[in-house]
Amino acid sequence: MTFRILKKFVILTLSSLCILCPGEIKSAQNEQYIVGVGDILEVNIIQPEQLQTRTTVSPGGDISIPYIGSVRAKGQTITQLQQTIQWRLANGYFKYPVVTVSLIESRSKNYTISGEVVTPGNYPLGENTTVLKAISIAGGFTRFGSSSRVKILRPRQDRPGYRQIKVDIKAVMDGDARADIVIEAGDIIVVSEGIF
Template sequence: MAVDQQLPQSSVKLPDNLSAQLKKENPGAGEYRIGPLDELEVSVFQVPDLSKTAQVSATGQISMPLIGAVEAGGKTVPELEAHIASKLSEKYLQSPQVTVFITEYNSQRVTVDGAVIKPGVYPLSGPTTLLQTVAVAGGLNSVADPQSILVFRTVGDQRSAAKFDLSAIRDGKAPDPTLQGGDVIVVDTSGIRTIWGGVKEVIPVVGVFTWLL
């Protein structure tokens, strides 16, 4: 279940060092844009010779039969389908039906920091939840506060944050939010005042993203 992204009107002033860190690590999110190293399955209806599996290059391109290099980076799936169909229809096919399926999401990543066993940057392989991501990071360490999980997200140029209770999620008492590429997940520690503590205390509702200034 996706996170409720209706944002309250409250706002938070972040510490300067935290603000800079989030701006660097969290490039933005929204409708999925194909990126380098994503693996795509491209099918052209009734023309199997033009169908192939391709990995997006570091420069954002894939190579297709007949039409050669195609710019895939930065496009959504429908945009890429329309682009390939347009290229094929210029010289080779009449009204081609192109389908693109992302088989590996390698360009979208999330950062996991704080009181987990293995902090780091992890790729999103399709729809991935907060609980799944914490598990991939080795789970909570001995000083973690499971009721204080912060997710920082950028929508356009605006940063936001939400607080989650991992214990409630595990018990089925709260929804397990779906993450987006660029999210920064921070697990706070029990009884220790950190720079994250000031943020979590002013977020009014658990599970609802709040604008950050």
Template sequence: MMLLAAAATLASCGGKGPAPISSGERFSTAGDVVEDYRLGVGDRLRVIVYREADLTGEYAVAADGNVSLPLIGNVKALGRSVDDFAREAQARYGDGYLREPKLSASVINYRPFFILGEVDTPGQYPYTIGMTLPMAVATAKGYTPRADRGTVRIKRLGAVEEEVYRVAPELRIYPGDTVRVGERFF
């Protein structure tokens, strides 16, 4: 009877806060690595304008969400797909600057993610497509001995609050996320 009362007391101590999320868009299947990536501040793009070496180069998404390209100036990138950005840049080059321009764009460096708390080397790390929580923890050189390996808190770029997730191999990390690994109590 006392053992049951002690278990109930322990369960109520750990029950504070929101319940962990165990499914949803952050959880993917093993083969699901295709992403509808949206550009953000800190991304670095390679823009290739066919037959125009002076216009071809690497450009960063600035703090105002734009990419400054030669001749045409700022092109909005924040929140857009790479294809949308490339279409607008191509159309603007075709509007009085180049005859039938051909342009391609690709992300060469994604904005970083951040990992804090009970990992050996917390900090800012480069993002790679298809990143999962185990990959992020491995990038930070693993868990500390006191790490809570059951739940993790993730704050999406631009969000106000962290969300609590159950730790799973398929838990996705996105560019700009802040991952916080908590400390376990026992």
């Protein structure tokens, strides 16, 4: 009799692990990732009922989750966000919720380059990407692009809007590496037309 109970317990435990492992593996890979605006996340609520939802982090930094509504996501790691959702569900909705959060697509770690470059657009931000490197990735200057009329519009942390940073690419090309600024997530690089 006790062997049957033990056997059932082992089967239930293994079944639970099979269900949980894929989400835990994804979560472990992304646990240090800091969520940002535009990121696409998948939220799985496994207990007490199965619910899966994909959500995009809003410009305000929130995501919408069934049963609990708006949850602040921006600035949290995947693990922290998972714990926040689980805690909110446990306080008033479910007794022992099991929640996994996975990063589906990172859109917050991008920069934009516009104006007089060959291929303007959004690009994924690599480690230590500088303005000159970003211009190179975008195909370089068009024939109208001016190396002395480049600026970065950097999102402000203290209030809405952008801070303008002028970049002298001509100085960088003349050997002044200090003038080549490392870009950050959300930066917009604007290459203006030269005055002829």
